Amino acid sequence: MADRVTIVEVGPRDGLQNEQQVVPAAEKIELIRRLAACGLPVVEATSFVSPKWVPQLADAAEVMAGIDPDTPARHPVLVPNMKGLERAVAAGATEVAVFAAASESFSRRNTNCSIDESLERLRPVIATAADAGHRVRGYISCVLGCPYEGEISPAAVVAVAEALYSAGCDEISLGDTIGIGTPHAARTLLRDCAGSVPMERLAVHFHDTWGQALANILACVEEGVRIADSSVAGLGGCPYARGATGNVATEDVVYLLHGLGLETGVDLEALARTGDWISTRLNRDNNSRAGRALLARMSTSGT
Incomplete structure (x- = not known):
């Protein structure tokens, strides 16, 4: 596979959605602008879920209106259903x-329906978006563990x-x-999923609650993702583990990937400043x- 890894920056959406303080739309727009300027190819902008459930992202339309239409970065948004897609x-x-x-x-607990019912709801949303020429990404939660059920069968994920x-x-x-995942479990699950979905269509999304996110990413990159x-x-916490770290930091991922000799197109110094x-x-x-660490070094060197 190519020696380039595409990083999907989820800070403006997944990172901010659980912040208790209200983040003004202007600051969200500026964050998105800065992230795109760092060279990140994909910056997830916001979510069109009901403001009742995620009040932090109630300004989704305003945020979208403020994004530079000429930016080279892609800006996907999360939609829960047909109404969200239309918005x-x-x-x-x-x-x-x-x-x-x-x-x-x-x-x-999250969508008030079973897995099968959830997929039935999503099929027309995916079809409508695809028919209109829109790219569609699918997220799967709890692939290596659930806060309510514990271990999850790889077959269920597949x-x-x-x-x-x-x-x-x-x-x-x-x-x-x-x-909660570890490198062996992450690698094995990825391998199982790649038996049904082409590896180039698979992405990994690790939270760092147990300090394993970078190790998991390394294992999956070695496997081919x-x-x-x-x-x-x-940015972002883990609402199912009080006080725990949530999303893995983009700066840490970029540092890891560059150390492996892989390309990302990301300016790490600009990202650290952001x-x-x-x-x-x-x-x-x-x-x-x-x-x-990079900011401290830059400060010491006067850059």
Whole structure:
């Protein structure tokens, strides 16, 4: 496979959606602009879920209106159903993402329906978006563990991946929602999924709750995956593990990949500055170790 890894930056959506303080639309737009300027090829912008459930992203249409139409970065948005898709397209979205779970309990608590019912709801959404020429990504939650059920069968994950891919998703992102996975489990699951979905259509989405995210990404990259999700400055928490780190930091992922000799197209110094900027704006710790180390070195050298 190619020696380039595509990083899908999820900070503006997955990273900010659980922030308790309201983040103004102008700051979200500026964050998206800065991330795209760092060379990130995909920056997930927002979500068109009901504002009742995710009030932080109630300004989705305003955020979309503020994105530079000439930016080379793609800006997918999350949609839960047909109504969300209609709102997203009306706001100018040309790429969308849908979500399902590999855990029955998680699916019922998160979407109020079974896995099969969830997939039935998503099929017309995917078909409508695809027919209109929009790229569609499918997220699968709880692929390596569930906060309610514990261990999840790889076969259950493969079944959902197959369903989303056959429904028309261009890409399937495997999400370790509670960050419990280890490299062996991650590698094995990826291998199983690649038996049904082409490896080039698979992405990995690791949370760092147990400190395994980078190791898991390394294992999956060695296995052949070339798309990885991450969040600048490690924005986002894990709502199922109080006080735990959530999304793996983009700066850390870029540092890892560059150290492997893989291309990302990302300017790591600019990314570190962006992570510092948004952490300061949110009055929160910067959860990127590579970002903090690079900023300290840059400060010492006067750059």
